[in-house]
Amino acid sequence: MDITFQRTGNLKEIASYPAWLGEVLDDTADLKQRIVNHPVIAAMSEARLEEQQAQAFLINGWPVVEQFPQYMAMNLQKLRYGGSRGH
Structure with missing residues (x-):
């Protein structure tokens, strides 16, 4: 099985990357918003x-x-690199 990653589209389009990365972004979206909306970051x-x-x-x-x-x-x-799955 070839596990080589090749981006399939634009650099900034999440669909260009493996599905698991989209899941990570979905799982962390609330945390990202908490940081972005933090008073210090907003004021900065x-x-x-x-x-x-x-x-x-x-x-x-x-x-x-x-x-x-x-x-x-x-x-x-x-x-x-290419070690056991989940490593």
């Missing part, structure tokens, strides 16, 4: 953050955002 997107709020976000929140790719990379190295 509308350029309404006060200086003290922006500073607090950059000191406390940004390190989590910045370190997340490194965390994921470290954990993805533990996986074998």
